Amino acid sequence: MKQVEKMTIIKHRCIAENIYELTLQGELVQSIEEPGQFVHLRVDNGYETLIRRPISLANVNKKAKECTLIYRVEGEGTTRLSLKCVGDRVDVLGPLGHGFPLAAASSGGRALLVGGGVGVPPLYYLSKALKQRGIQVTHVLGFASSAVAFYEEEFRALGPTYLASVDGSIGSQGFVTDVIRKENLAADVIYACGPTPMLKALEVSCPDQPLYLSLEERMACGIGACMACVCHTQTDPEGSSYKKICKDGPVFKAGEVVLG
Amino acid sequence: MKQVEKMTIIKHRCIAENIYELTLQGELVQSIEEPGQFVHLRVDNGYETLIRRPISLANVNKKAKECTLIYRVEGEGTTRLSLKCVGDRVDVLGPLGHGFPLAAASSGGRALLVGGGVGVPPLYYLSKALKQRGIQVTHVLGFASSAVAFYEEEFRALGPTYLASVDGSIGSQGFVTDVIRKENLAADVIYACGPTPMLKALEVSCPDQPLYLSLEERMACGIGACMACVCHTQTDPEGSSYKKICKDGPVFKAGEVVLG
Amino acid sequence: MNETTEVSLKVDLPGLPMKNPIMPASGCFAFGQEYADFYDLNQLGAIAIKAATREPRFGNPTPRVAETRAGMLNAIGLQNPGVDHIMAHELRWLERYETPILANIAGSTIEDYLYVAEKLSQDARVGALELNISCPNVKEGGIAFGTVPDVAASLTEKVKAVSEKPVYVKLSPNIADIVTMAKAVEQAGADGLSMINTLLGMRMDIKTMKPILANKMGGLSGPAIKPVAIRMIYQVSQAVSIPIIGMGGIQSVDDCLEFLMAGASAVAIGTANFVDPFICPKIIADLPQRLEALKLSTIEDLVGRSWKTCVTV
């Protein structure tokens, strides 16, 4: 069940340039169903940042009632969030949306997880969940540069991990799709999260495997009421049928919706 | 010289129902010229309380670079201010305005200080300054009730102190003017700060002594630029001549301006 | 003063017998389903549902929302599944609640409006219609309905002729003289007014140097617009004798009180639902004690208090 809770910050640290890892504790964690879901944060009680900010779940520890978010300082909301301290409370609405279907990979099967930038975080929680189900995970992570790369070791602990960076400062120079091609990475299912151009490139370059994409859009309500975050369906790309990223997504099967 | 400074909170406590005493430290204190001046506080850096709040100086310790404010929690700004902790910094513009003329009382003379509610605080700084100049101070302080009364002992330490309260729960029941009449309090000069009805009553009941009144008005700039806080002059009560409470006041000689 | 006052929150508006003066605003609550996950919708005084149009509409391209200081911009573009779908599904789903429904309708042509109004007014679940003549996010004609009093009046008259239910006209604040507009639609037979819709606004993305919204302009809502709403309601409530549903930036019970004092008979809450899904029931719960503090026993005692010179308490 979705709920609103003032969760307590129990860890908060900078893990790369402008990238923060934030661990929250609260009852809401019990309701989290699957990797790929997100929470909607109210950064201030005031009016600086009136509407909430959506951030994916990067890790979940139900026993400890903890969840971890990894976010990039982007604008005012995330800047203000980054100033919060351990012990502070954050108003969280969640868990929201439908995540990655774990059942799309069967035990013993191979999953390829492809992430770009701040699309990488939800893949960590996903990878852990897949691994727990006996699925072999391979990661391809793209970053702008080594300065903003994070969680390399964490991913390596779960499975083979390839890095790519735009400037070549970490991993191979180029895009994640270059890595997949070069390394000839195959899998039974691909899960991806990252910038739209990356998702589009994947849709084109990996037409044969089941591919699940996590999308982003500017949101207001986060629960399906305001219609801020819709996208067209591929069966009716100009018509009136649509999906809400916050409620029907953020994860969709490739081919289901039109990528913005 | 007026300045803007982030002053540090070194003491902050509740001294009566909804009444707080706040001590700030900073260089700005050196510029304070006289009792009756005020500072203009920016409570948030954000947009909850966009404009500044004027609060009188209740005490000043130049050696320690400290000044004390006493304020009532009234609306949003003072509520938010009351939540600040020791060590927090507050954006202060000041010192502002013209205060009580100390020279209106000569050494050995007698001054009567009349305050009502949150008009009482500046009189404490005034009383200390007068006493230091060898002037005998008598205080008449009016409060709504004992619950919101403060600084009785502090004033008593400086001179005779009479209290009045609307409900009789502290001092004599009634208004400060009742006390002055009953006790037949006379002085060479009267200084007053409090609600406008109180100031008006004083103007009527004490026509013979020099009387100085500290006024209040809703302010924006606090420095004389926006024209929010003007009042008519008594010589031209309907005309275009005016005084700015923030810049020409807040203290005026009785008879100078029209009381709102 | 000390006897306990029996506070009643009831408000009786044309077509909307409300148990309290609080309703979610159109477009900020969809058709209720999402908020039903959080609380029992029977707590609400009424529900204003998302605008219905003749045909299903996808609306504008995304991004459709942007944040501003104490506000937000939206350019949803009246996305909705069309009146037939709404009647067949959304209104059917709402049958499980007793809360009166205010059905918001929009269109690009008079014919569209009439078609939707006639149909929706026949639905038993609908208590009254809310004529959205002011949506800033629709290109064709939308603006003229909202800014030219004669055009608005003529639309109102025609809708009244086909509607079986009371009709509220939702006014746009993007206008120089709101009073003339309000009087024109009252004259044309409107049973009530809703005000205000959003102010037309815009935001640039500093990085791309382009507007954030794909539609470029959008409607400004939230606390930022409250003073404009209060002013317009204050002006209009003194000039008309039909009730006003007030809205624009309400975030707290005190905001509601301001609207009622200004002259609104009930209020709608929009953007605040996105910030706090529980905002409507919270404000409803806060109302009785605030009324008591003001020594009032009914909502009506508060309506227009800022300008009514003598009030019988």
Add this chain to the structure above:
Amino acid sequence: MNETTEVSLKVDLPGLPMKNPIMPASGCFAFGQEYADFYDLNQLGAIAIKAATREPRFGNPTPRVAETRAGMLNAIGLQNPGVDHIMAHELRWLERYETPILANIAGSTIEDYLYVAEKLSQDARVGALELNISCPNVKEGGIAFGTVPDVAASLTEKVKAVSEKPVYVKLSPNIADIVTMAKAVEQAGADGLSMINTLLGMRMDIKTMKPILANKMGGLSGPAIKPVAIRMIYQVSQAVSIPIIGMGGIQSVDDCLEFLMAGASAVAIGTANFVDPFICPKIIADLPQRLEALKLSTIEDLVGRSWKTCVTV
């Protein structure tokens, strides 16, 4: 990309050769004296002084200001010592600075405007006039000048005829169609536009149940109105060819950039002066590095970037 760009902040507007695009807005800086206590006014691109009227005016009763979410209301009522006093004292005092002066003028009748415009335009210290046709706080006639394009155009034409200096017309946002208004005054000879003035708003005091302002209504300024200002400047700058001085809620260098991208050639800062007396020099100091970050070397490169399709950089 990596060579150091020589950033120039210069902006050359009719009558106002500005060394940077920042000026304080009229009514928020009086005649400069108070802010001269904080910094050297020669740092400013220009100074818009408080509205001058024919006779001295006391203005409205107090309270004259009220705070709102991310904004404030004011109902000063054009208090000023009258044009003669302003020329004899305030403008004389300003002689010690080189900063160009934009002299804001207001009135209740056409004759008043012409009298003040003619006189002020002859003052050597005045670079240009700013015709305040939009003050919401003056009862007699003020509003018609600002909301009826023909009335505004005719006033502009007459002022142009008596003025020896360029004339900027300051537009009111309390209007349905800002573009028609802007084109009308351009046609009438305006050399530039200032926009926007305040939105008409109101606030209730929950305790007294009455309006906070003695004048009841007041002008809403501050960050709350920025999206409306940006939208109007975006619309108008594409429809006229005279320069626009943009204003409405600017609090930071990024806010300035938004205004320039929307189509303003320079900006004015109002309410923010009350929050931070140093805001103008702070923003001026912040501009060069922000321009560099956007890889632009002049202010002009930025003007209208949100809608200009091809720009030579």
